[in-house]
Amino acid sequence: MDFTGVVAYPTTPFTADGAVHYAELRRMISSLAVSGVDSITVLGSSGSFAYLDRAERAAVVKAAAEEAGAANGTVPVYAGVSAVGTREILTLAADAEDAGAAGLVVSAVSYVPLMAEEVAAQTRTLADRTELPICLYNNPGTTQFDFPVELVGELSTVPNIVALKDPGGTPETFKTRTAAVHEMTSDGFAHGISGDTAIVDNAVAADAWHSGPAALLPELYVRLRAALVSGDAAGFAACREVLTPVIHTLASQRKLSSLHSLARACGWDAGDPRLPLLPVPGSQQRDLARLIDGID
Template identity: 55%
Template sequence: MDFTGLIAYPVTPFSADGSISHDALSGLVEGLATSGVDAITVLGSSGSFAYLDRAERSAVARTAIEAVGGRLPVAVGISSVGTREVLDAAVDAQAAGASGLVLSPVSYVPLTDDEVKTQVRAVCAATDLPVCLYNNPGTTQFDYSLQVVAELSVLPEVVAFKDTAADAATFNARHAALSALVPGVLSHGVSGDLLMMTGEIAADAWHSGPAALLPVHYARLRSAVVAGDQHEVDRVRHVLAPLVDHVAGLRKISGLHLLARACGVAAGDPRPPLLPSPGSELRELGRLLDVLESEFGDD
């Protein structure tokens, strides 16, 4: 797995009693397998990895991989507060048949460069799966420097970097600088749906939670951006960006569960302590979805 193209990060659906709804998860990822996305990653932030125990995470990975049935690569998020738990997750993901791993430097105490490099090397020693490093400083309080990424990219297992930035210009500048630092091939993908909605970042990959619920529209926008078709970029952005912007204004994870409900996906409410987004937001999400479908429903 090379972590290129459009990579969808589905929510983990929950039943009313808070247990994982494996039937709903199977249906969601099976639909993604024929939706136009290039790969799927379960147990990312969108997938509530932080609120699941080891057995639940392993079961989610197995359910998703079995449902996709080899039609697309399925990566598994292995982030955790402790390195021991990270390594357990990596071993479990490989046993489940994962195509790759996604790792962010999660910790109660923000990590140092040396601590992050030590953890990544430990993961690469424990598995031969391709690894995507994830820069999520807003959550982890660790911001990957490009020099650290370049140093870790010499590890054969490290094939990708999921990155973010304050704006499109900053991301594109980081992309150019990283390309000059890395001697080999490394997919430098963008995380942050508002960055994607600018239409100014092609990157090697788009990593997105909402794309798992709106895959056809995200695929349409990415294709237009990569092709340099500004007319199509503007056309899609005009109706997709307001919806994505509204979801971004909701609470993380909870907002995606509400969007799933608006899309007719039985994802349930997020697991406590997270509370669901207000049901009053559902009407606006429905309206924005109607606008989107009215523009592209006949295409």
């Protein structure tokens, strides 16, 4: 089943002059593919999709698909294709498919917040143009559009719309949302959770964990999820004790910039985020580095 388990969203590394660091990207993907994660999604928010042009996005997908395929052919590589315009989404989706993507992730990005009928029409248009499985990304904090359960149910009738990535909220609200989504969709539709504080704090397995930090600390996330799913309370508590300070430190820092800092602390040459975003201050980078140094 697509978009289930640990779905890791790697950071796109940059060189000192702001170019995509493809050699380091390939090294990251090769390592991630054999780490135990269930799938890899490039060009999510963690991958700076909004700051890359069309050619760069296609090249990132191609590099990731090639490296993952060479390292472990069983781990699919999905691609984010979100954009402001429908025409751009269709172009990016075609590029991603040509580059070897096994599935697509799309959110309702827009300058003018979209209405439900506009999101429905855009998503159906995308689904009509590709046979790849599609995961809807509900990201109301950024898009100002919150997927109604009824719209999810309507879109799930399209054969290749197979999953929803939802913000975590509280354990109770997410469980209620999951029950509603599963009631409105057919068997096999995956309801995943995003937001790493929710993943770590709420102890909700969900059908999938969609995570940027999971691409940098994959073994911990894989162990954490396995312990939760199997009912290993002691194993879950041990993993959560290690992950919690890292995730809460990330949450207190600037989004995306903090992931580049975490990547650096984990030994990757990820560089700084692309301008106009600035790196986190040195003191915050050192805080993360100390936490990572303490992980066995």
